Amino acid sequence: MAAIRILIADDNQVDRKILGRILQKQGNEVIEAVNGEEAVRLFHECKPEIVLLDVMMPVMDGKQAALQIKQVAGEEMVPVIFLTSLTDAYGLADCLESGGDDFLNKPYNPVVLEAKVHSFYRMREMHQTLQRQRDEIAIHNEHLMHEQEAAKAVFDNVAHQGCLSADNIRYLVSPLAVFNGDVLLAARQPSGAMNLLLGDFTGHGLPAAIGAMPLAEIFYGMTAKGFGVRDIIREVNSKLKTILPVGFFCCAVMVEMNFERKSASVWMGGVPDCYLFRKGSGELEVMTSNHLPLGVLGDGKFVDSLQEFNLEIGDRFLLWSDGILEARNPAGDMFGNERLHDVITQAADADRIFHDIKHAVDAFQGRAERDDDITLAEIAMVEPPQVEALARSQIQAAKSGPMDWSFSYELGPQSLGNFNPLPLVMHLLMEVPGLKSMSGQLYTVLAEMFSNAFEHGVLGLDSKLKSTPDGFMEYYQQRQQRIDALDDGFVRIRMNHEGNGLEGRLTVHFEDSGAGFDHVAMLNRRKAELADVGDQQYSGRGIPLMNQICESVEYMGKGNQVRAVIHWPQEQE
Amino acid sequence: MSVESMVSGDGQELTIQVSGRFDFSAHQAFRDAYETPASSGVRKFVVDLSGTSYLDSSALGMLLLLRDHAGGDTAEVSIVNCNQDVKKILAISNFEQLFAIQ
Numbered sequence: 001m002a003a004i005r006i007l008i009a010d011d012n013q014v015d016r017k018i019l020g021r022i023l024q025k026q027g028n029e030v031i032e033a034v035n036g037e038e039a040v041r042l043f044h045e046c047k048p049e050i051v052l053l054d055v056m057m058p059v060m061d062g063k064q065a066a067l068q069i070k071q072v073a074g075e076e077m078v079p080v081i082f083l084t085s086l087t088d089a090y091g092l093a094d095c096l097e098s099g100g101d102d103f104l105n106k107p108y109n110p111v112v113l114e115a116k117v118h119s120f121y122r123m124r125e126m127h128q129t130l131q132r133q134r135d136e137i138a139i140h141n142e143h144l145m146h147e148q149e150a151a152k153a154v155f156d157n158v159a160h161q162g163c164l165s166a167d168n169i170r171y172l173v174s175p176l177a178v179f180n181g182d183v184l185l186a187a188r189q190p191s192g193a194m195n196l197l198l199g200d201f202t203g204h205g206l207p208a209a210i211g212a213m214p215l216a217e218i219f220y221g222m223t224a225k226g227f228g229v230r231d232i233i234r235e236v237n238s239k240l241k242t243i244l245p246v247g248f249f250c251c252a253v254m255v256e257m258n259f260e261r262k263s264a265s266v267w268m269g270g271v272p273d274c275y276l277f278r279k280g281s282g283e284l285e286v287m288t289s290n291h292l293p294l295g296v297l298g299d300g301k302f303v304d305s306l307q308e309f310n311l312e313i314g315d316r317f318l319l320w321s322d323g324i325l326e327a328r329n330p331a332g333d334m335f336g337n338e339r340l341h342d343v344i345t346q347a348a349d350a351d352r353i354f355h356d357i358k359h360a361v362d363a364f365q366g367r368a369e370r371d372d373d374i375t376l377a378e379i380a381m382v383e384p385p386q387v388e389a390l391a392r393s394q395i396q397a398a399k400s401g402p403m404d405w406s407f408s409y410e411l412g413p414q415s416l417g418n419f420n421p422l423p424l425v426m427h428l429l430m431e432v433p434g435l436k437s438m439s440g441q442l443y444t445v446l447a448e449m450f451s452n453a454f455e456h457g458v459l460g461l462d463s464k465l466k467s468t469p470d471g472f473m474e475y476y477q478q479r480q481q482r483i484d485a486l487d488d489g490f491v492r493i494r495m496n497h498e499g500n501g502l503e504g505r506l507t508v509h510f511e512d513s514g515a516g517f518d519h520v521a522m523l524n525r526r527k528a529e530l531a532d533v534g535d536q537q538y539s540g541r542g543i544p545l546m547n548q549i550c551e552s553v554e555y556m557g558k559g560n561q562v563r564a565v566i567h568w569p570q571e572q573e
Numbered sequence: 574m575s576v577e578s579m580v581s582g583d584g585q586e587l588t589i590q591v592s593g594r595f596d597f598s599a600h601q602a603f604r605d606a607y608e609t610p611a612s613s614g615v616r617k618f619v620v621d622l623s624g625t626s627y628l629d630s631s632a633l634g635m636l637l638l639l640r641d642h643a644g645g646d647t648a649e650v651s652i653v654n655c656n657q658d659v660k661k662i663l664a665i666s667n668f669e670q671l672f673a674i675q
Binding site: 203246249271272273289290291296322 | 635637665667668670
């Protein structure tokens, strides 16, 4: 064992010398002080590892010296052993009370002395090891936090705000520095429809942030190209399944709001029950997750079936991850479903619900520690938002790009069932600078034409079904059944563009394999419908809108063909 | 939290019992329970949650890991004796699509 540096303080020279000699003989390095004051000074200078103090000394006694030495030593453990001839229990206990670690009785027994010195030295070493480990952990932790903050910053950039600040969205996300596993994204499709995704990754920190990044990229990238909830959720699932280790997944709810049609499609997997609040009736409809979380199933087994809703202005979805239900009060109780339900049903009016929930959870938590992530979002049905009018200058500056072109694209039964051609077609159109500023309107026109050709033409679904709420659901059920059984049919898209760089004309022609319809009679009916302003229709909204954008819309043949002509630049209203 | 496992007499079935809170702290013990040499001939896995008071999302992750270990889509894993709270968590996640829940 290496020499231990020991400070001894005793005003009795004989005692001090005897003790010093024993300790030196046992291989230690000894520093001598004649009173407490000198002991404190030498402690500063020599940094001994163990201190032996006589209790009664002139100038400064042992207890006083022990107090000061312990103060100087701070976090470092310096064992202080009192040397005493006291024998009464109170006197001995008092030594320890004043900061000593042990006492040694005079006269000294060398064997006991050596054992005590070694025992305390071991204790000191153990203490040092602990402190070193504690410091290392603190440094590691600091590193980790730093890395997670960086990950969070990267994630925040990828997952930016999107259109979360839109008037019809309200939301709450925990303002934690470290990524908490919850994701809230919202963005508009070119058509003006809105996609919103609320996700909750298993775990916190890095694994969650790593999964969240591709999720956000896919969400924004595909939304900008006009994809809806079905395609996006499938793509996200497939990506997460590929990159996340088994056992990591993302519970999610995704909503696609179609303001033109006053409808919404919802996919839910692994999130607790969410609500649809009907403003008109004040009813609360429960929406239950019917899918596994994202990233669990491979693409082949993944189910992308949606819950379809028709909505009125002011109806709103209330969405959350499990954080809000698991928020705890100081007593440790969870906020839970019942309280949440009560807050919503007791809200004075629809516009207060979000605020009331936020307030109730906050009040419930009180001063309790907030360890969980509370993510809460509300998205309401509103009048179709104005698609921002692009500056005319931008259109006029655009002289380049393809002007004279045409293409045709035919989709067979297999493609029709599971493929949305619109993003691809839009991509082609967006190459024409003059059309770029009209992307939203163009998308609306194409979406309308395609769904008419596919749903009413190829699938033969009756649009009248959609005019009642019950029929609306029935419509989507039939739609799925017929898609599953589809083994024949086509939709043919032909486009033709001509222009000179300053203006141009796009002709879009759709043809389908369906039986067609009496388009002359329908035209008359449409005119009548148009006159009926107080419409409660869930379908047929697209046509007046198309007439607004298109120079002409014409049905042809037996009603299975339609041609729309769009002229640009358009006068912005 | 405690995790105990038991292989049936014929060596075909492994029962894992989790008591208390089934959360991240059970991670290693749960994994050890099915990765033991004794479980090499096991075809059927039973997770007994009769003593489990609570289950969090990392526990769901562990169940997925067990399913993967047991052969993924061909795995025979059943989850038995769940209390109401646990059942609800499994239902929200639609885990009945992956596991036989009794």
